[in-house]
Amino acid sequence: MKAATRQIIFVICFIIAWQIIYSMKAFPEILFPSVTSIFEALKEGFAADDLMSMVFYSLSLILKGMLIGIILAFIFSSFAVVNRVFYDIYNLIVSIMDLIPGVALLPLAILWFGIGEITIIFIMIHSILWPMSRSIIDGFSSVSPIYIESGENIGLKGLGLVLGVYLPAAFTHVLTGLRVGWARAWRGLISVEMIFGTTGSGAGIGWYIYMRRAHIDIAGVLATLLVIILIGVIVEYGIFRTVEKNTVRKWGMVR
Amino acid sequence: MSSEIKKTPVLKISGLTKNYNDAPDSRNIIESLDLDVPDGEFLCILGPSGCGKTTLIRCIAGFEDYTGTIEVDKKKVSKPAIDRIMVFQDFNQLFPWKTVEKNIQYPLKKNGTTDKEKLKAIAKEHLDLVGLTEYKDFYPHQLSGGMKQRVAIAKGLALKPKIILMDEPFASLDAMTRNRLQAELLNIKQKENVTVIFITHNIQEAIVLGNRILLMSKNGKIKLDVKNQIQKPVTPASEGYGDMWKLFNEALQSELDQKA
Numbered sequence: 001m002k003a004a005t006r007q008i009i010f011v012i013c014f015i016i017a018w019q020i021i022y023s024m025k026a027f028p029e030i031l032f033p034s035v036t037s038i039f040e041a042l043k044e045g046f047a048a049d050d051l052m053s054m055v056f057y058s059l060s061l062i063l064k065g066m067l068i069g070i071i072l073a074f075i076f077s078s079f080a081v082v083n084r085v086f087y088d089i090y091n092l093i094v095s096i097m098d099l100i101p102g103v104a105l106l107p108l109a110i111l112w113f114g115i116g117e118i119t120i121i122f123i124m125i126h127s128i129l130w131p132m133s134r135s136i137i138d139g140f141s142s143v144s145p146i147y148i149e150s151g152e153n154i155g156l157k158g159l160g161l162v163l164g165v166y167l168p169a170a171f172t173h174v175l176t177g178l179r180v181g182w183a184r185a186w187r188g189l190i191s192v193e194m195i196f197g198t199t200g201s202g203a204g205i206g207w208y209i210y211m212r213r214a215h216i217d218i219a220g221v222l223a224t225l226l227v228i229i230l231i232g233v234i235v236e237y238g239i240f241r242t243v244e245k246n247t248v249r250k251w252g253m254v255r
Numbered sequence: 256m257s258s259e260i261k262k263t264p265v266l267k268i269s270g271l272t273k274n275y276n277d278a279p280d281s282r283n284i285i286e287s288l289d290l291d292v293p294d295g296e297f298l299c300i301l302g303p304s305g306c307g308k309t310t311l312i313r314c315i316a317g318f319e320d321y322t323g324t325i326e327v328d329k330k331k332v333s334k335p336a337i338d339r340i341m342v343f344q345d346f347n348q349l350f351p352w353k354t355v356e357k358n359i360q361y362p363l364k365k366n367g368t369t370d371k372e373k374l375k376a377i378a379k380e381h382l383d384l385v386g387l388t389e390y391k392d393f394y395p396h397q398l399s400g401g402m403k404q405r406v407a408i409a410k411g412l413a414l415k416p417k418i419i420l421m422d423e424p425f426a427s428l429d430a431m432t433r434n435r436l437q438a439e440l441l442n443i444k445q446k447e448n449v450t451v452i453f454i455t456h457n458i459q460e461a462i463v464l465g466n467r468i469l470l471m472s473k474n475g476k477i478k479l480d481v482k483n484q485i486q487k488p489v490t491p492a493s494e495g496y497g498d499m500w501k502l503f504n505e506a507l508q509s510e511l512d513q514k515a
Contacts (some may be wrong), residue, residue: 146348152335154362168352249350252396
């Protein structure tokens with residue numbers, strides 16, 4: 001726990017330094033707020049502006065998108081593992097689509113689906129589907145033949161073999177895909193919400209931070225950034241690390 | 256031996272030929288091989304590297320396609336199934352994501368045994384058999400190579416297969432562990448009347464374990480087929496051991512000379 005202690009001390013020092021710079025009045029207050037006013041803004045955001053429901057709204061969109069994306073990735077990747085022709089074609093599709101940033105698809109999505117949830121979910125699916133597919137295909141094709149033969153020997157085939165052997169054996173790759181997909185979806189979501197915010201719909205956290213800027217509420221902007229960081233920390237340490245600890249780490253598949 | 260070995264062949268192979276066809280000049284690994292294995296036999300197959308002994312056992316397991324016929328209990332082998340369980344040489348054949356106990360129970364569950372108490376009892380019985388009862392909650396990566404092989408054998412036995420196919424399961428173990436596992440396997444074999452086909456390149460191992468020993472030659476044929484009637488447990492001091500060893504050693508040497 002030594003690393004954690006050092007890190008906490010650093011964070012405290014950083015906050016103190018921030019406050020000292022603020023009290024030296026080196027920058028105008030409108031651009032460099034005090035620590036207390038940031039926390040005030042945070043409190044107000046949750047109390048008056050319903051920041052919490054915006055956070056949940058944003059997260060619910062990601063969740064829907066990720067869920068659909070993950071399911072599609074599993075279906076397509078499983079087909080790709082079974083069928084060589086599909087593998088070649090899907091491999092090409094994944095390689096191409098993986099190069100397109102989610103936001104770059106936004107104009108197309110707006111024209112197709114209009115401004116609303118569907119467009120956001122579309123971008124979310126795009127963010128998770130390709131990295132997830134890449135990871136699953138890589139993971140599935142690197143499953144040791146001995147596990148597959150052991151599975152076949154005990155009578156597993158088709159979907160049973162995929163769920164019983166391929167999936168757990170490739171779980172390290174699956175987790176990597178989830179991490180990359182989540183990171184892209186989260187970044188994409190905030191960008192998309194900001195763009196939507198200017199046109200007046202889609203009240204998520206991206207829209208909130210954008211509105212704080214419009215009100216030249218620098219404390220509010222920084223407070224929202226804190227919330228974004230916090231969510232990232234919760235997802236990484238609360239979800240991914242926990243899953244990792246209880247799966248691949250426990251199984252001795254990673255050290 | 257407590258019970259007399261019945262003479263009905265559990266495994267009947269006739270005219271087996273196998274060619275991987277992976278190169279324009281690829282040769283037949285196994286060439287029109289005939290073999291009958293009676294129920295309850297402990298058959299050891301010796302042979303130089305590349306003689307096709309692993310290919311033979313993989314054909315029996317159903318992992319390879321072949322020409323000719325392989326019948327287990329008069330049913331033609333076409334794909335892997337639980338009546339023929341394979342124990343590999345590789346220590347990493349257990350599923351690392353399941354505990355020792357679950358590794359044994361999972362195949363049973365997938366084949367229709369769902370009663371929790373029954374599954375527990377079967378796992379315990381077979382872990383007792385290989386002396387790993389207290390390791391039931393361990394994950395494979397926490398076990399030594401010898402323990403993993405024991406679990407793999409227990410897992411195979413729990414499925415009550417007609418034949419256990421062992422592809423050099425002890426070849427990667429140190430000599431001491433190997434000797435212990437050989438003794439344990441013989442012990443198990445006396446308790447459970449299962450047919451064992453055991454591949455090895457170690458003459459001593461074949462003589463210690465088998466009650467019948469085959470030697471396969473480089474061209475995929477059976478060169479020697481000998482009943483091993485040396486009293487178990489076999490040691491190098493056992494009567495007939497020296498002759499048996501010499502017989503197989505000379506045959507093996509002449510195979511190796513041909514290659515050079």
